Amino acid sequence: MTRPLNKPYIIGVAGSSGxxxxEFLTSFSSNFNPGEIAVISQDDYYVRIQGLTKEENKLYNFDLPTAIDRQAFHQDIVSLINGKSITKEEYTFNNPNRESRTLNIEPAPILLIEGLFIYYFEEINELLDHRLFLHANNEIxxxxxxxxxAVERGYNKEDVTYKWHNHVVPAYEQYLEPYKAICNQIIENNSQKLTDIQQSAKDISSYLRQFFF
Known part of the structure; x- marks a missing residue:
């Protein structure tokens, strides 16, 4: 496994909601030292929606490509590839009880890109060296x-179920599942034990470390 001089090895991580x-990203990143890996998430590139009522927030569809500032997402990825650091405000999904942080992301030998649409966005997909697909059964x-x-976004069960059937599942079937076949690795995560997904992350990171560190 080789990469052009000074170009990071770029890993894509996508998967169905839930x-x-x-947990995979947290575990994966923990197997690297500071400066060895950079992580950039599509979630921080949602188009800002201000002043939504609770009902409007319930109906607003975050699971569409148009909900993402696609150009800014791509530009920041290219900046990291070119060795430039980026500064980005964390997105809090309109949760008034959660204060956003300022994210400072430095370039690194391994660049991990995470998001629902990273394979659907052609200009991002073509940058990837390795593609991971996480999957869990629908009920789980x-x-x-x-x-x-309930914890992170203040939604009750009814709101979540509505979004699941009307937004989440249709988006997954249209914008992610068709790309499952092009991925290098598929990780099935139906276990309730965190140690299983943590072990998968450790195995993959250990494999990569053989080549780059």
Whole structure:
């Protein structure tokens, strides 16, 4: 496995909602030292929607490519590839109880790009050296989503279920699932034990470390 001189090795990570991406990314990154890996998330490039009521926020569809500032996302990825640091405000999904942070991302030998549309966005997909696909069965994924959104986004079960059937699943079927076949690795995450997804992250990161560090 080789890469052009000074070009980072670029990994894409995408998966269905509730597939365990957050835990995978946290575990994966923990296997590298500071300065060895940079992580950029599509979630921080949502077009800003201000002043939505609770009902409007329930109906607003975050699971469409048009909800993402696609140009800014791509430009920041290119900046990291070219060795430039970026500064970005964290997106909080209109949650008034959560204060956004300023994210400073420095270039690194390994660049990890995460997001629902990273394979659908051709200009980003073509930059990737390695593609990972996380998947969980529908019932398990929905249960995880309900728990997460109650804590992080202040949605009740009814709101989450509405979004799941009307936004999340249709978007997954149209913009992500068709790209499953092009991915280098598919990780099935139906276990309730965090140690399983943590082990998958450790195995992949250990493999990469053989070549770059």
């Amino acid at each position: 597939s365990g991406k957050t 994924a929905l249960e995880r989503r309900i728990k997460r959104d």
